[in-house]
Amino acid sequence: MNAAPADQIRLLDVQALDARLSRLAHRRKSLPEHAEIESLAKDLTQLRDLLVAAQTEESDTAREQTKAEQDVDQVRQRAVRDQQRLDSGAVTSPKDLENLQREIVSLAKRQGDLEDVVLEVMERRESAQERVAELTERVSSVQAKADDATARRDTAEQELDAETATLTKERELLSATVPADLLKLYEKLRVQQGGVGAARLFQRRCEGCQLELNITEVNEVRAASPDTVLRCENCRRILVRTSESGL
Numbered sequence: 001m002n003a004a005p006a007d008q009i010r011l012l013d014v015q016a017l018d019a020r021l022s023r024l025a026h027r028r029k030s031l032p033e034h035a036e037i038e039s040l041a042k043d044l045t046q047l048r049d050l051l052v053a054a055q056t057e058e059s060d061t062a063r064e065q066t067k068a069e070q071d072v073d074q075v076r077q078r079a080v081r082d083q084q085r086l087d088s089g090a091v092t093s094p095k096d097l098e099n100l101q102r103e104i105v106s107l108a109k110r111q112g113d114l115e116d117v118v119l120e121v122m123e124r125r126e127s128a129q130e131r132v133a134e135l136t137e138r139v140s141s142v143q144a145k146a147d148d149a150t151a152r153r154d155t156a157e158q159e160l161d162a163e164t165a166t167l168t169k170e171r172e173l174l175s176a177t178v179p180a181d182l183l184k185l186y187e188k189l190r191v192q193q194g195g196v197g198a199a200r201l202f203q204r205r206c207e208g209c210q211l212e213l214n215i216t217e218v219n220e221v222r223a224a225s226p227d228t229v230l231r232c233e234n235c236r237r238i239l240v241r242t243s244e245s246g247l
Contacts, residue, residue, distance in 0.1 A: 001181060001182065001185065001228075001229040002225070002227040002228060003179050003227060004227060005241070007178055007179055007182060008182070008198075008229065008238075009240065009242065010174060010178050011178055011182060011183075011186055011198045011238065011240060012198060012200055012240050012242075014171060014174055014178060014186070014198075015186075015190075015196065015198045015199075017170060017174065018171065018190065018197075019195070019196070020167055021164060021167050021168065021171065024160050024163060024164050024167070027160060028156075028160045028164075031157070033150070033152050033153035034153065036149045037146060037149045037150055040142055040145055040146040040149060041146065043142050044139065044142050044143060044146060047135060047138055047139045048139060050135055051132065051135040051136060051139055054128055054132045054135055055132055057128040057131075058125060058128035058129055058131075058132050061124050061125035061128055062125060064125075065121045065122055065125055068114060068117045068118045068121050069118055071114050071117075072111060072114040072115055072118060075110050075114060076111055079104060079107040079108060079111060082103055082104050082107065085100060086100055086104065182229060182238075185197075185229070186198050186238060189236070189237055189238060193236070193237055196208050196237060197237060197238060198237060198239075198240055199232065199235075199237045199238070199239060199240065200240050200242055200244075200245075201213075201221070201230075201239050201240060201242070201245040201246075201247075202242070202245065203244065204218055204246045204247070206232040206235060206239055208232055208235045208237040209232060209234045209235035209237070211232075211234045213233075217233055218247065221241065221245075221247060222247050226241070
């Protein structure tokens with residue numbers, strides 16, 4: 001393949017733009033905010049699960065407390081009614097009177113036991129409420145950090161995208177000046193060779209594979225026409241000669 005030396009030089013400029021675009025893509029993919037956001041998202045998921053569990057416990061103990069208080073109230077009302085019957089003198093039979101007194105004593109004990117249950121449930125509910133408050137605050141704190149990291153990531157991505165768009169346009173304009181067959185070969189090699197399709201020959205060294213040409217290869221390059229599109233014998237990339245090739 002032949003191409004004017006100036007066209008081959010422009011191919012190096014295209015390669016330089018492609019290298020910059022690759023670095024921008026890598027920077028965008030490797031933004032530290034990505035890992036930060038992922039870590040915070042995991043923390044949020046765990047905290048929210050814990051918060052739901054705490055809220056469920058608080059809700060359960062609230063119902064349990066209501067039920068226990070209702071039980072106490074029922075026993076208390078029954079004890080009040082029995083005491084009123086006793087005080088009214090309506091019960092005259094010694095046996096009935098003894099049974100009523102025994103029931104009042106039993107109800108008093110039952111009420112005391114139920115009130116202890118209410119206190120125990122209230123303590124558990126208070127503990128659950130404190131846990132809910134603590135976890136709610138932690139979720140808010142981590143969410144704020146996640147929002148901040150997301151905003152920083154979005155800003156960084158916008159800046160990189162703007163620079164990428166500028167370089168892409170510049171690359172389109174420049175590649176349009178390179179012969180189609182040369183550009184096609186370059187694109188093919190760029191895919192095959194990890195993003196580098198053309199390399200400068202600098203001081204007898206290929207800047208693509210960083211290997212120095214041996215004397216036979218140097219002589220072949222010297223003998224080649226300036227229009228000949230050379231390939232590195234080692235990496236097979238397009239080898240572009242310049243005034244600094246050391247020939």
